[in-house]
Amino acid sequence: MNNEQEKVGYGITVFRPGTPRGAKIRGIIFFTIFCVIIVVQSCYWLFANSLRPFVLGMPFGMFFIVLFITAEFAALVILYLLESKNMEEKGDVL
């Protein structure tokens, strides 16, 4: 326990001590993906501040936002599936 405390220290601790390298990389990748999605949605007007073409009945700007919502949902599903294996290993016991 004391060793673990020493490991944690006072610096920024993004991952719990003992987190496998693969899980860390996955975390960083998905964190980046979601940051990009948030920035793109916030600044959608940089890419799609126009009416045409109309897609699925929506002006292009609205469609663009819906498209990124779908992308976000897909990313969340993939992240969940990747992490659910780990949750099963831990028996989902908290």
Place this chain on the structure above:
Amino acid sequence: MTWILILIIICIYLFFVLFLGSWAGRGRESSIVEYIAASRGLGFVVMYFLMGGAIFSAFAYLGGPGWAYSKGAAAFYILGYCALGLVPWWLWGPRALKAGKKFQYVTQAQLFSDRFQSKVLSLIIAVVSVLAFIQYITLQMKGCAYVFEIASEGRIPFWAGALVAYVVVLIYVFYAGVRGVAWTNVFQGAFMVITAWVLGLYLAYDLYGGPSEMFRQIAQANPTHLLVGPGTKMSFAAFASALLVSVLGFSMWPHLFMKAYTAKSERVLKQTIVFYPTFAIFLVPVLFIGFAGIMQVKPDELGAADRILPWMFSHMQFPPIAVGLILAAALAAAMSTQDTITHAAGSIFAQDFVEVLKREKHSDREATLWVRISVICFGAVSYLVAIFGGQTLVALLLGAYGSIVQLLPLAAATFFWPRATKIGAICGILTGVLYNYAIVLEFIPKFWDIHAGIQGLVLNFIVLIVVSLLTKPMDRAHIHKFVTL
């Protein structure tokens, strides 16, 4: 006579919600963990609708079409933040859940005040939360009042409509706690989603022959209505910062954050986050309703833009049963948020304010009674604000977001930065909140049309970091238990 039939349908709906909410709390023990956190046992479906009910609020259901009608493309930000709002919860939701089980927390402030060993912080968070909640509950009450006013063709005054919704919510929240809130949200959520899709698409097809033609006509009549930026209703900076503050602040709302304590497991919590963006998709046809109204009614004739949804349905020659169901759905949107906030406001005031100031701890039974009393009081205060306040729905909520997002640095520091200290946390949050309100109350000018909450948040982070580094680090063993959750 039509309005009587519409009101009968709304009353049937209200009685059913009342019954369901009260039934959910039947036979449950009277303890704080049960009343506030449903004994930490809610499953996925209930969690999904419980969280969804919070976003499918009067803000989204009435304010959303109102924005689509009056501000056009600015309303797209509602879709963005609904979809993204719960994503940051992936970082601290499971950790909060574990902390709740391990250290018996039931509110957000209990977690932060324990991490920073500060009762003052608990009091500050309670005050900030409650101030924001009053604005938020007010928003929902106004939504309910609009529905009743339009359903009765002006016969039920604003004050009476708000009062009816307040009393119904109060009864089942008082009796059944979060379990009542959760089960009514399951019903209300499903009801809203179905009506939103059916009616949004129906209006676009019935009035214009389809959404494409509807948007073409809008673009022809007002070429900038479906755009953002200079010359439109929302600047680029305002759009980006409104979405950003909403995304960062959403999971910081105490009534949502504390729902992490109600989930049965980490799996349930993450499933809820995964499926949450579906609520944003459900909101697309809700915006269609507002867009469909642009060519149908002039703003002067409508009055407040937030009235567009009820106006559309009461003036479109629908059969009274359909109008009644639609207005009941709008009522569901407002009430499903009102109940969860009323419950949270009562819980936070009793647990994070009263309990902290008391020298001797209340017994479980006394503490639950305090929560129930607080629920009544906050509903009453919000009701008075709703009756005498004058801002529109969305503007009210955006003001509240500015102060709630100031809790974000506390969450980040609690779980990820052991060096953060008590003084740093207190100075940071005070700076952020005071700066936000200074802009909102126009004591200082807004910088470059960027949301006041974002400006306050930047200052908050800076102050937290600088002051923490200048003060003595907290006990390593104590901090350790939060960063290793």
